[in-house]
Amino acid sequence: MFRGSMVALATPMDAAGAVDWRAWQGLLEFHIANGTNGVVVAGTTGESPTITPAELDRLVRSAVEVADGRIVVIGGSGSHSTTHAIELTRLVQSAGADAALIVTPYYNKPTQNGLKAHYAAIADATSLPIILYNVPGRTACDLLPETAAALSEIDQVVAFKEAVPGPDRVTRLRALCGDNLQLLSGDDPTARDFMLAGGDGVISVTGNVAPALMRSLCDLATAGDAEASAGVDKVLAGLNDALFVEASPIPVKWALYRMGLMGPGIRLPLTPLAEPFHATVEAALNDAGIELPPEAE
Numbered sequence: 001m002f003r004g005s006m007v008a009l010a011t012p013m014d015a016a017g018a019v020d021w022r023a024w025q026g027l028l029e030f031h032i033a034n035g036t037n038g039v040v041v042a043g044t045t046g047e048s049p050t051i052t053p054a055e056l057d058r059l060v061r062s063a064v065e066v067a068d069g070r071i072v073v074i075g076g077s078g079s080h081s082t083t084h085a086i087e088l089t090r091l092v093q094s095a096g097a098d099a100a101l102i103v104t105p106y107y108n109k110p111t112q113n114g115l116k117a118h119y120a121a122i123a124d125a126t127s128l129p130i131i132l133y134n135v136p137g138r139t140a141c142d143l144l145p146e147t148a149a150a151l152s153e154i155d156q157v158v159a160f161k162e163a164v165p166g167p168d169r170v171t172r173l174r175a176l177c178g179d180n181l182q183l184l185s186g187d188d189p190t191a192r193d194f195m196l197a198g199g200d201g202v203i204s205v206t207g208n209v210a211p212a213l214m215r216s217l218c219d220l221a222t223a224g225d226a227e228a229s230a231g232v233d234k235v236l237a238g239l240n241d242a243l244f245v246e247a248s249p250i251p252v253k254w255a256l257y258r259m260g261l262m263g264p265g266i267r268l269p270l271t272p273l274a275e276p277f278h279a280t281v282e283a284a285l286n287d288a289g290i291e292l293p294p295e296a297e
Contacts (some may be wrong), residue, residue, distance in 0.1 A: 001072060002099060002131060002159040002182050003200040004037035004222070005215040007207035008045035010253050011059065013265025019055055021062065023262045028066040030261060034211035037201070037218075038072030039063060040101050041092075044138065045205055045249040048076045050267040053091060060095035078103030078133060082118050086125045099129040101161065101203070106139035112147045123156045130156050135163035135186055145172040152180035159200075161186045167197035174198040188240045192233040195221035205248055206239050209255045210288055235288055242284035245277045255281050260293045 009031075012023035031039060041059050042048045051059070056075070063073045075092025077100040079085040089100045104110075105118060123130060132151060136142040142164070151157045160177075162169050163186030170183050174197075177183075184201050185194035191202040200222065207214035213236055220229035243251045247270070254273035256262045258281070266272055273281065285292060 002038065002074070002129075002184065005035065005207055005211065005218040006038040006040065006072070006074070006184060006201060006203040007031060007036050007211060007214070008040045008043040008203050008205055010208055010249050010256055010262070011042065011046040011051065012256075012262035013267065014263045015265050017265045017267045019059070020263050020265070021058075024059065024062060025066050027256075027261055028063055028071075031211050032067070032070050035215035036071060036207060036211045037215070038074060038098075039067075040074045040076055040203055041097070043076040043101055043133075043203075044103070044135070045208070045252065046076060047249065047267055047270070048078070053088065056088065057091055057095050060092050060097050064096035072098050074099045074101050074131065076101050076103075078105075080105040080108050082121050085118070086122050089122055089126045089128060089130075093126055093128040097128065099131055099158065100126075101131045101133050103133040103135065104139050104141040104143050106141060109141055112144060115141070115143055115147055116150055119151050119157065120154060123154050126156075128156065129158045130154075131159040131161055131184070132157060132181075133161040133163075133186070135161075137163065145169065145176050148173060148181065149176035152177045158182060159184055161203050162194075163187050165190045167193045170194050170197045170199045188243075189237070192217060192221050192229050196224065196226055196229070205243055205252055206236055208252050209243070209259060209285065209290060210236060210239060213288065238284040238287045242281045245280055246273060251277065251281050254278070255285060258282060258285065258292060258295075259290065 012020040075097035077088035134143040159182040182200040185191040
């Protein structure tokens with residue numbers, strides 16, 4: 001169920017930073033029409049640190065309603081507090097999500113035993129399928145393959161988003177976890193290598209703006225077609241670089257704005273993409289064959 005081309009959705013906002021609910025529904029339809037297998041609501045790319053619980057509830061409910069079974073809906077419910085993560089996971093469960101994506105606790109640097117206890121407590125308090133999310137470049141906390149293997153023995157722990165670049169982690173995870181976990185890349189530039197090495201898909205930033213290309217890459221790479229997937233990956237390479245010229249989701253939100261899919265809003269402490277990077281992102285969109293509307297004068 002949790003495999004293929006999954007997209008960490010940006011949250012549309014107007015210039016004042018309010019969620020644009022009409023654009024949100026349009027964005028979901030855009031992904032359904034372009035073959036995205038699943039979406040993550042209010043993950044890192046969705047600006048989870050500034051999304052209120054009430055907004056999270058409405059975002060998930062709206063996504064479930066629009067999806068109507070056509071696409072998997074995953075709610076972001078991670079926190080550096082286990083109690084808070086339980087509350088958020090219960091919230092996305094009640095809102096109808098198919099699973100919860102739960103990032104490792106950030107800032108407070110738990111031990112591997114602490115990580116086991118954290119996820120076990122969430123699983124014990126809820127019945128929603130859980131996707132572990134490891135992104136040590138943001139959290140200062142690395143969920144090691146051996147810990148993931150131990151957590152995979154919990155029935156509700158069904159998948160693992162691994163954002164450590166390269167294929168080495170997926171090889172180790174597959175050896176330790178077997179088929180207990182579906183393995184998803186969280187690093188767009190190395191997602192192809194991850195899938196060719198045994199991964200089941202990706203939860204992508206780049207997929208926000210190039211969903212059809214990302215779906216094609218996932219289909220080819222998970223089928224083991226190294227040559228054809230290399231061609232698609234080459235087309236996506238410029239986007240994979242350009243969408244990280246500033247901290248994500250700053251560039252991808254500007255790209256979606258430039259594509260006419262959402263307004264210009266972003267919430268502090270993030271700020272809009274700096275003007276010198278506009279040409280870089282626009283050039284990457286053009287190089288990937290993404291049609292852009294004329295700029296407003």
